[in-house]
Amino acid sequence: MHRIPYPPNKGDKIRSYHLLKHLAKRYHVHLGTFVDDPDDWQHVERVKDLCGESHFAALNPRTAKLRSLGALAGNRALSIDYYRDTTLDEWVDGVTRRHGIQRVLVFSSAMAQYAMSLRSARRVIDFVDIDSDKWRQYADNKRWPMSWLYAREARRLLHYEQQVTQEFDASLFVSQPEADLFKRLAPAVQDKVGYFSNGVDTDYFAPGHQFDNPYADDHDVMTFTGAMDYWPNIDAVQWFANDIFPSIRQAHPAAHFYIVGARPTAAVTALAELPGVHVTGTVPDVRPYLAHAKLTVAPLRIARGIQNKVLEAMAMAKPVVVSPQALEGIDALPGRELLLAGDAQSFAETTIRQLTMPDRTIGSHAREKVVSRYGWASNLSRVDALLEPTAPATPTMLPAFS
Numbered sequence: 001m002h003r004i005p006y007p008p009n010k011g012d013k014i015r016s017y018h019l020l021k022h023l024a025k026r027y028h029v030h031l032g033t034f035v036d037d038p039d040d041w042q043h044v045e046r047v048k049d050l051c052g053e054s055h056f057a058a059l060n061p062r063t064a065k066l067r068s069l070g071a072l073a074g075n076r077a078l079s080i081d082y083y084r085d086t087t088l089d090e091w092v093d094g095v096t097r098r099h100g101i102q103r104v105l106v107f108s109s110a111m112a113q114y115a116m117s118l119r120s121a122r123r124v125i126d127f128v129d130i131d132s133d134k135w136r137q138y139a140d141n142k143r144w145p146m147s148w149l150y151a152r153e154a155r156r157l158l159h160y161e162q163q164v165t166q167e168f169d170a171s172l173f174v175s176q177p178e179a180d181l182f183k184r185l186a187p188a189v190q191d192k193v194g195y196f197s198n199g200v201d202t203d204y205f206a207p208g209h210q211f212d213n214p215y216a217d218d219h220d221v222m223t224f225t226g227a228m229d230y231w232p233n234i235d236a237v238q239w240f241a242n243d244i245f246p247s248i249r250q251a252h253p254a255a256h257f258y259i260v261g262a263r264p265t266a267a268v269t270a271l272a273e274l275p276g277v278h279v280t281g282t283v284p285d286v287r288p289y290l291a292h293a294k295l296t297v298a299p300l301r302i303a304r305g306i307q308n309k310v311l312e313a314m315a316m317a318k319p320v321v322v323s324p325q326a327l328e329g330i331d332a333l334p335g336r337e338l339l340l341a342g343d344a345q346s347f348a349e350t351t352i353r354q355l356t357m358p359d360r361t362i363g364s365h366a367r368e369k370v371v372s373r374y375g376w377a378s379n380l381s382r383v384d385a386l387l388e389p390t391a392p393a394t395p396t397m398l399p400a401f402s
Helices: 010-024 039-050 060-075 078-082 086-099 108-115 131-140 146-165 176-185 187-192 229-253 266-273 287-291 310-314 342-357 361-373 378-387
Strands: 028-037 053-056 103-107 122-128 170-173 194-195 221-224 257-261 275-281 295-298 319-324 397-400
Touching: 010 028, 010 039, 010 122, 010 319, 010 378, 028 039, 028 086, 039 053, 039 170, 039 310, 053 086, 060 078, 086 108, 103 108, 103 378, 108 122, 108 131, 108 146, 122 378, 131 146, 131 176, 131 266, 146 170, 146 176, 146 187, 170 187, 170 378, 176 187, 176 194, 187 194, 187 287, 194 378, 221 229, 221 287, 221 310, 229 257, 229 266, 229 342, 229 361, 275 361, 295 310, 295 342, 310 319, 310 361
Parallel strands: 028 053, 028 397, 103 122, 103 397, 122 170, 170 194, 221 257, 221 295, 257 275, 295 319
Antiparallel strands: none
16 A cells, blocks of 8 residues: 655655565556546556556545544544545455455555554555654744644654554664664664665666756756645745745845746745746756756755655766755765855855856766666665565565555
């Protein structure tokens, strides 16, 4: 089972798709999943080709949020009710009876509810990030009453994550720091906790491709890429556009900041009113925007796990200026393979320096790091080992993610 995170995150969709492709090479996979973005329906047939039986449940975010409020009357995390669906529950029950499922892989905490009763199967969960800690960070950055609501969600969801890890055979996270943090939060289950890193398709994200330039010739561009209805991304671009970019543009008038990503909120769209700031909305291919940028920025102040946006830019041999939060979990050396900046002033100074006196070795070193460290095949081999305990067995059926 795999769920698109609440709120949605493009990086997790990439991780889940590569995980599905990997498993389909070895197992007969049955897939139950939600579709929360109308644009994603165009990919359904391609995903079905990788599966035996499949079930795609439409998820209306507005309806799901209303449904999740019922959890306030009980002792449940809102995220669990948000992803509760009778048709998906019935599909899991039916496919289990028809195929005698022996292995189950769940993607993300809220989807574990669909596998809690499958105790005869070997169950592995890929939490990806510690969702409960993400809610804690939200609480720390919001005012009451949202701070109270998010803090409640953090407590309830952590309890649920601990319960799931106790019941399942193994759990995975996106990086060693993420796994280590969860071990500290849930010491009673730390022997069941591991990780595998995200990867990058380094043939697809490669500097050798030729793309038309989407920018004006006199623009020295820095980009931010990501889903622009995702609050950590919204916070990042607001901080950069309001508190960092004006200093950059004053020192380097040709500088332009492009926010590239689907579903920009009204708050993000409003940033385009600032001098030199551009909001593209959905683009058919993000690579031209990376290829023709001078550099990319990842000024995240709230983050969990590994940022795919950083790895993709590094794979394109682009210098990336990151915050400490965006660097977390990425095995890269600041000053050699990317640039690190901790506050608004250092972010501006680092960016100005790279624009005016570019270190042309950083991009090539970044590309080398991604190629050597972040291949999908080698990272996903950890999942194979967990699904196959001790003695080799003939692969049977595997219901995978929703």
